[in-house]
Amino acid sequence: MGKKKRGHPDVEELLSRAWCYYCERDFEDLKLLISHQKAKHFKCDRCGRRLNTAGGLSVHMNQVHKESLTSVENALPNRQGLDVEIFGMEGIPEDIVQQHNQRIIQNFYQAQAERYAATGNPPPGQGGKGPAKKLKIETPEEIKKRLAEHRARVAAQKTTMNGGSATHTPLEGRPDGQSPAQNASPGAFNSPFPPPGGQYPTFPAQSVPGYSPPPQYPGAYPPPSIPSRPGSNLPAPHGLPPRPGQPGWQGSASTIDELVSGAAQEGDEIDQLIRMAEARIKPPKKPETPTGAEPPAEGGEKKSKKEKDKNVKMIYDDELSPEERMAQMPRYAFVVEAGA
Amino acid sequence: MAPPATQFELAQPPNDAISALAFSPDSPSRLLASSWDKNIYLYDKLQNSGGEEGSHGTLLRTFEHRAPVLDVCFGKDGNEAFSAGMDWQVRRIDLDSGEQTTLSKHAAPVRRVVYSKEHSLLISASWDSTLHIHDPSNPSLSPLPVPLPGKPHAIAASPSKLVVAMTSRLVHIYDLSALSNALASPSPSAQPPQPWQQRESSLKFLTRAVAAMPSDAGYATSSIEGRVAVEWFDASAESQARKYAFKCHRTAHPQPDGSGSGATTTTTTDVVYPVNALAFHPVHGSTFASGGGDATVALWDAEAKRRMKVYQKFADSVAALAFSSDGRYLAVGVCPGFETGMEDYSGEGRTKIFVRELGENEALPKGKGK
Numbered sequence: 001m002g003k004k005k006r007g008h009p010d011v012e013e014l015l016s017r018a019w020c021y022y023c024e025r026d027f028e029d030l031k032l033l034i035s036h037q038k039a040k041h042f043k044c045d046r047c048g049r050r051l052n053t054a055g056g057l058s059v060h061m062n063q064v065h066k067e068s069l070t071s072v073e074n075a076l077p078n079r080q081g082l083d084v085e086i087f088g089m090e091g092i093p094e095d096i097v098q099q100h101n102q103r104i105i106q107n108f109y110q111a112q113a114e115r116y117a118a119t120g121n122p123p124p125g126q127g128g129k130g131p132a133k134k135l136k137i138e139t140p141e142e143i144k145k146r147l148a149e150h151r152a153r154v155a156a157q158k159t160t161m162n163g164g165s166a167t168h169t170p171l172e173g174r175p176d177g178q179s180p181a182q183n184a185s186p187g188a189f190n191s192p193f194p195p196p197g198g199q200y201p202t203f204p205a206q207s208v209p210g211y212s213p214p215p216q217y218p219g220a221y222p223p224p225s226i227p228s229r230p231g232s233n234l235p236a237p238h239g240l241p242p243r244p245g246q247p248g249w250q251g252s253a254s255t256i257d258e259l260v261s262g263a264a265q266e267g268d269e270i271d272q273l274i275r276m277a278e279a280r281i282k283p284p285k286k287p288e289t290p291t292g293a294e295p296p297a298e299g300g301e302k303k304s305k306k307e308k309d310k311n312v313k314m315i316y317d318d319e320l321s322p323e324e325r326m327a328q329m330p331r332y333a334f335v336v337e338a339g340a
Numbered sequence: 341m342a343p344p345a346t347q348f349e350l351a352q353p354p355n356d357a358i359s360a361l362a363f364s365p366d367s368p369s370r371l372l373a374s375s376w377d378k379n380i381y382l383y384d385k386l387q388n389s390g391g392e393e394g395s396h397g398t399l400l401r402t403f404e405h406r407a408p409v410l411d412v413c414f415g416k417d418g419n420e421a422f423s424a425g426m427d428w429q430v431r432r433i434d435l436d437s438g439e440q441t442t443l444s445k446h447a448a449p450v451r452r453v454v455y456s457k458e459h460s461l462l463i464s465a466s467w468d469s470t471l472h473i474h475d476p477s478n479p480s481l482s483p484l485p486v487p488l489p490g491k492p493h494a495i496a497a498s499p500s501k502l503v504v505a506m507t508s509r510l511v512h513i514y515d516l517s518a519l520s521n522a523l524a525s526p527s528p529s530a531q532p533p534q535p536w537q538q539r540e541s542s543l544k545f546l547t548r549a550v551a552a553m554p555s556d557a558g559y560a561t562s563s564i565e566g567r568v569a570v571e572w573f574d575a576s577a578e579s580q581a582r583k584y585a586f587k588c589h590r591t592a593h594p595q596p597d598g599s600g601s602g603a604t605t606t607t608t609t610d611v612v613y614p615v616n617a618l619a620f621h622p623v624h625g626s627t628f629a630s631g632g633g634d635a636t637v638a639l640w641d642a643e644a645k646r647r648m649k650v651y652q653k654f655a656d657s658v659a660a661l662a663f664s665s666d667g668r669y670l671a672v673g674v675c676p677g678f679e680t681g682m683e684d685y686s687g688e689g690r691t692k693i694f695v696r697e698l699g700e701n702e703a704l705p706k707g708k709g710k
């Protein structure tokens with residue numbers, strides 16, 4: 001991060017700073033942001049190569065290492081998805097931009113109010129009249145309204161795929177067994193912000209009651225007009241045809257199941273943030289699932305409680321094993337010969 | 341920079357579904373595959389391109405059986421193999437000469453064979469609900485039958501233990517030295533060896549696969565219901581509290597809600613695949629691979645409880661997995677998955693074996709080394 005200026009930057013200065021969609025860090029300028037993203041979020045953990053976008057990394061991992069990129073590394077828990085294509089400040093969903101700005105504004109005025117309380121000095125140029133100057137501070141009701149409009153817009157865009165991803169994904173693959181059902185409590189895991197940790201004192205849950213996570217813009221981003229993206233010499237991250245001779249080839253993480261939290265890294269403050277976020281979202285331990293193994297089934301009872309409410313389609317569901325079923329087919333059956 | 345990993349497909353794969361893969365204990369270039377086409381396939385020179393563009397490995401020879409082969413394993417060295425036959429037989433195969441010897445006959449198809457190097461024992465598990473304990477180095481000893489309370493579906497040996505997963509979620513853990521002793525000094529009056537521990541599976545659905553930790557600490561099981569459990573042999577409450585289970589090999593398919601009237605909600609259908617194969621990494625003992633009906637292979641860190649990797653999807657279900665003894669290679673057997681309600685099945689033309697050469701740190705749990 002850049003050095004803090006002496007004194008207090010004004011709110012517009014804060015708002016104009018480059019910031020990272022994936023981890024909410026801010027930077028002096030776009031160049032620093034881009035190199036941060038390459039180093040922290042788009043770096044191949046196999047060969048160290050730094051790509052320009054998550055899509056580029058996904059293609060790289062598929063083609064060079066034959067692996068699927070499942071999530072963006074070092075990202076906040078609800079920002080790990082690959083369905084949002086970010087380059088620098090481009091591609092950030094509008095509602096996330098708004099949330100970010102609101103948070104900056106709130107933090108700014110809160111800090112100012114604290115300074116004011118501590119020093120007894122009114123904020124410069126405001127004569128004690130309160131914060132509203134050029135910038136309009138939205139009330140929670142206004143934010144709610146705007147989000148509702150936004151959601152309606154997104155819902156209209158949504159076609160058939162990917163709609164439910166935000167409530168489902170990131171912990172799916174964590175071996176500690178947290179189920180989507182448990183993740184789904186809004187305001188906890190799905191809160192669009194990391195836990196306060198002293199940094200974001202008031203936002204968001206309190207100021208946006210009833211907020212639910214934004215859908216992750218399936219197919220809606222990047223906007224068609226993004227100029228001169230340096231990754232454009234890379235193959236398009238989506239919709240690539242399979243490479244010849246690679247029967248297993250698939251595009252970047254194709255299923256929601258694959259968008260998995262991979263964020264537990266050692267190291268710096270981003271990771272700390274992530275860990276805190278993860279720690280906070282962990283649902284209270286229920287004795288029967290996450291850490292302990294499952295409870296014994298009762299007789300023929302098959303569906304666990306939490307799955308009753310979900311649509312679950314088992315590809316194989318039988319008391320006999322597939323091999324026993326196959327063994328019954330004439331094609332495979334072994335008939336014991338007399339005297340054999 | 342570590343060299344990029346490579347993955348290649350073996351030339352001349354089996355003609356029908358793969359039941360098992362096994363790497364030689366003394367060479368990472370030697371691989372066995374057992375198939376529903378009644379043959380065992382021996383491949384060698386896995387690292388070398390076999391001439392043609394993109395073709396790897398050489399099929400040295402095949403070993404024909406009377407019926408589909410349900411499992412195969414290596415024995416004391418890279419020249420000895422054992423097979424589990426649909427024809428109820430357990431066979432020893434001399435891979436050099438091709439000579440096959442019947443070690444024992446069960447009263448139903450033999451589902452699994454596992455060899456314990458530490459105890460020089462071969463254990464076969466049959467749908468006749470017995471194990472047969474063999475000492476292949478002493479063919480004059482007749483196999484010791486061990487009755488089971490249910491049909492076995494998967495077995496695995498750690499250095500000291502044998503894990504047997506059966507129908508009705510039954511799991512028996514045997515002490516291998518006890519089995520060895522019982523075989524060596526048979527007494528007609530003695531009752532058959534008893535399990536060291538009897539457990540109920542941590543998973544509610546039919547067990548598909550079991551793999552034992554090379555560290556001898558525990559094992560992993562998987563079920564037909566997209567789930568894997570990891571648990572420890574140590575019976576203390578403390579160790580048992582560490583066991584866990586998690587969902588995997590599933591895909592979520594959001595579907596528009598049928599309630600109409602402009603509702604924007606979607607219901608999500610989880611498609612749940614069987615987890616057909618598990619394998620622990622022989623060097624990084626906390627790392628294991630799972631292969632599922634969703635055509636993917638994932639690497640997991642059992643200790644850290646996290647997923648390390650998912651490899652790009654294959655064209656069909658993953659039926660079998662094996663790590664080479666040096667841990668550098670992972671073999672993946674791919675063929676169509678058998679699904680509920682199928683009245684016919686064929687793996688013809690879609691059965692493939694991929695061998696992945698792992699990057700240096702690919703299977704190394706994070707936070708260790710690097």
Ligand SMILES: [Zn+2]
Binds near residue numbers: 020022
């Ligand atoms: Zn970042």
Ligand SMILES: [Zn+2]
Binds near residue numbers: 045047049
């Ligand atoms: Zn790379």
